Amino acid sequence: MASKPIIALMYDFDKTLCTTDMQAYTFIPNLGMSAEEFWQKASTLAEKHKMDRILAYMYLMLDEAHIHRKPIRRNDFVGLGKDLELYPGVTEWFGRINQFGKEQGVTIKHYIISSGLREIIEGSSIFKEFDDVFAGEFLYDENDVACWPKNVVNYTTKTQFLFRINKGVLDISNDDDLNRFTPEENRPVPFRNMIYIGDGLTDVPCMKLVKVNGGFSIAVYQSGKRAKVKDLIQDERVNFIEPADYSEGSKLDIITKDIILHMASVERLKAHTRAQLAAIRK
Numbered sequence: 001m002a003s004k005p006i007i008a009l010m011y012d013f014d015k016t017l018c019t020t021d022m023q024a025y026t027f028i029p030n031l032g033m034s035a036e037e038f039w040q041k042a043s044t045l046a047e048k049h050k051m052d053r054i055l056a057y058m059y060l061m062l063d064e065a066h067i068h069r070k071p072i073r074r075n076d077f078v079g080l081g082k083d084l085e086l087y088p089g090v091t092e093w094f095g096r097i098n099q100f101g102k103e104q105g106v107t108i109k110h111y112i113i114s115s116g117l118r119e120i121i122e123g124s125s126i127f128k129e130f131d132d133v134f135a136g137e138f139l140y141d142e143n144d145v146a147c148w149p150k151n152v153v154n155y156t157t158k159t160q161f162l163f164r165i166n167k168g169v170l171d172i173s174n175d176d177d178l179n180r181f182t183p184e185e186n187r188p189v190p191f192r193n194m195i196y197i198g199d200g201l202t203d204v205p206c207m208k209l210v211k212v213n214g215g216f217s218i219a220v221y222q223s224g225k226r227a228k229v230k231d232l233i234q235d236e237r238v239n240f241i242e243p244a245d246y247s248e249g250s251k252l253d254i255i256t257k258d259i260i261l262h263m264a265s266v267e268r269l270k271a272h273t274r275a276q277l278a279a280i281r282k
Helices: 035-049 054-065 073-084 090-103 117-124 158-167 203-214 227-234 251-281
Strands: 006-011 107-117 132-140 146-153 195-200 217-223 240-243
Touching: 006 158, 006 251, 035 054, 054 117, 054 146, 073 117, 090 107, 090 251, 107 117, 107 158, 107 227, 107 240, 117 132, 132 158, 146 195, 158 203, 195 203, 195 251, 217 227, 217 251, 227 240, 240 251
Parallel strands: 006 107, 006 195, 107 132, 195 217, 217 240
Antiparallel strands: 132 146
8 A cells, every 4th residue: 555645844943833033032031131132142253253143143052151150951951942932823733734634645744944953942842743853953062061063054054954854864964865866756755745834034945945846835924024024925935925823724724724735636646647557557
């Protein structure tokens, strides 16, 4: 019996599933800094040293924690995840979408592709819903203290994870299989079966890559902040822009289900074609 087609939903995290940058809920306030002050300092650091901006903020997290004598063990970062504030409907979203996919004869898989920290995402209430999480991550020494950035995910490196999902090569250390030629029919998640949900410019490379290869991209926005993403649809970088409301019956819920229905229909038609070709070749 043939396995069910897979549809991958891929999400940014900050301001896509949670309401602001994940560091701003607890970590930054614990330093006695405002979010604006921290991010400005990270931006200045990046510009001064011509650094990658994600590396700059990760360095600044460790530097400021040392200055303020705040613990930076792995469990400390994971513990910050409990304080994340999620958008309406996020908690129930995954089970509902999975069930809808099952009813359409497809398997739904969920992935995070984020410039935030994997450790904080691990501590969130929804971590268990994801098939994998690709995000920034620290390396820890023998005392479990953060000492170096292990993985960094910026707006362009995000795109490699689309190909990892496409080819089923999810081990970040495995570049050989990722770069090896794989026929389209042997790739577990074709681009036409991808849905990317993000909130802004840092997601544009992924949004555009998914869209031009036959998948769908959705930009979400906070209430009253539609102007932030309207250019994305005007410039044809995304298929849809919708409020970040994941509740049942919301516009985002309806559109996502319509996309899944479309993808499932395409897969059924392709299955009919394969069956007819097989019958002719007998």
